[in-house]
Every structure is written in structure tokens, then in C-alpha cells.
Amino acid sequence: MTSAAACSATDPWLAHSVTIDRVIPETPGVATYDFVFTDDNVGGRYSFLPGQFNMLYLPGVGEVAISISGNPADRSKLPHTIRVAGNVTQELARLGEGGSLGLRGPFGASWPLADCAGMDVVLVAGGIGLAPLRPAIYDLLANRDRYGRLTLLYGSRTPAGLLYTDEYEQWRARGLDIQTTVDRTTDHWKGNVGVVTTLLERLTLPRPENTALMTCGPEVMMWYTIQSARECGFRDDNLYVSLERNMNCAVGLCGHCQFGPEFICKDGPVFRYDRVTSILKVDDL
């Protein structure tokens, strides 16, 4: 089971003021924004679990769901890695360092890291899908001795689209096997070319039945990743996906992201695969 959201001591309806402390350009159109709470008391109470998201509010523009991409153990900053998509994300990029906005959260279910103790763990990310997995990487590496083999398989359209490349060396040194691949190569690229599922199919898995897989990226990528994992011998109840849908309230009331009994905002965004097989088959839900 994924862990329930239980770490907010704040009112889920109340947006708190945060300031953009730093903007780190990552890849074309994508940057990481480090937020700090204007009120230290709120910042002191705030904590999150890997895989959770916040609602970012720009008055007069709108509110959007964005995953938290930082280290849950580092309370000094609250990073969010954001791709400019439309009105809110464009305005956020325009605000830049020193700008302020509203933030409510954290919301949603987290990656089931505690349940994976003693297991091997494979993370499979596509493009900006590495952002919600980065807190899981920090947490897994901070508790390295609790897990068996840790592997990150990461695919992007181009080499320039790979996120957080300056951290890979440190992650490798701490025990994470990282394999990357790109859809389209450039002259300088000496690595793998092809979809991320090819990396999974080539992986030597000593005990697939005791390996957890967590994936985030475009839905079609997650779908094929899950199919490959099942063929490799993973158990359905060890497969986890993070789903992204348009959502408004983030607390399971407005119904925008409801699918049958599941609310993506409240029961997800992290789901065990066998609970959402039917959702994954519906486009543009």
C-alpha cells in the first residue's frame, strides 16, 4: 500500500505565501524553483513524503498541481521542477527569483518506500517524470542499507532533456545504478538510444518477484514499462505508477480527477498498478 498523506499540519484549503528563493535552469523549458515559506512557523511545520505534490497558486492567473522534487530531509528549501506549459507555469517563470506565490499542500499518496525494505527497487522515469521520483532517490540513498539493488532507468527525448545530470555521479557513488537512454541522438551522445523499456528488458534481475518498480513519465511509457516488467517476472502488487490528471481542489471533493471509486488527487497520484489498470487504458480522463 502507498502511504497516506499525513504530514501536513496546515489547512488543505489555505494557500501559504512562499518566495522563489532560487531558479535553477534544468533543460529547455524546464527549471527547478526553490521555494521558502514567508512565515517561518509554517515552514517549520511543513513536511512531505516522496511522490506528493503541492498546489501552486498565482492570484488572478490560476492554481496548478506540481510534484515536490526535493529532499524530504532538507527543510531549508522546497524545490519544484516545472515545465512551462500554459498560463500559470508561464507566469511563474516570468516572476523569477524573489517573486511570491501561494502554496497549499502537501497532497496525495507517496511512493511506498517503507514497504520496499529488503527488496530490490527499480525506478523507471521518462522526461520530467524524474521530478517526483527524485525525493524517492534521496530517501532510498539516505537509508541505503535497508534495500537490495537500487536501479534508475531514465529515458528522455534528447540528451539535453535529461534532468539533474550533475547529481548522477554522487548518486552512483552512494549505490544507485543509473542507466539512461534517449530517443534521438546527437553527435556528442555515446550512450543508449531507444525507449526506456529496452533498458528494463536488458536488466539482469536476480529476484524479479522480490523487486519493486516505481514509474513516472508519459502514460504510454508507463503502460509499456508495466507490460515489460510483468514479462520480466515482476509481481503486479510490486508495480507502482504516478498518474497525472487535471485537478482542481486536490482533496477529493470537486470530482475533476475522479475515476470510479478513485480520486487521483487523494488516493493517488501514486497507485499500485493493479488498482488502476482500467484508468491507464482511458485517454484524456
Ligand SMILES: Cc1cc2nc3c(=O)[nH]c(=O)nc-3n(C[C@H](O)[C@H](O)[C@H](O)COP(=O)(O)OP(=O)(O)OC[C@H]3O[C@@H](n4cnc5c(N)ncnc54)[C@H](O)[C@@H]3O)c2cc1C
Ligand atoms: C499530481 C500532479 C503532479 C504534477 N507535477 C508536475 C511537475 O512536477 N512538473 C510539471 O511541470 N508539471 C507537473 N504537473 C502538470 C501540471 O499540473 C500542468 O502542466 C499544469 O497544470 C499546467 O498549468 P498551466 O496553467 O501552465 O497550463 P494550462 O494552460 O492549464 O495547460 C497547458 C496544457 O497542459 C495541459 N494540462 C494542464 N494540466 C494538466 C495535467 N494535470 N496533466 C496533463 N496535462 C495538463 C492542458 O490541457 C493544456 O494542453 C503535475 C500534474 C499533476 C496532476
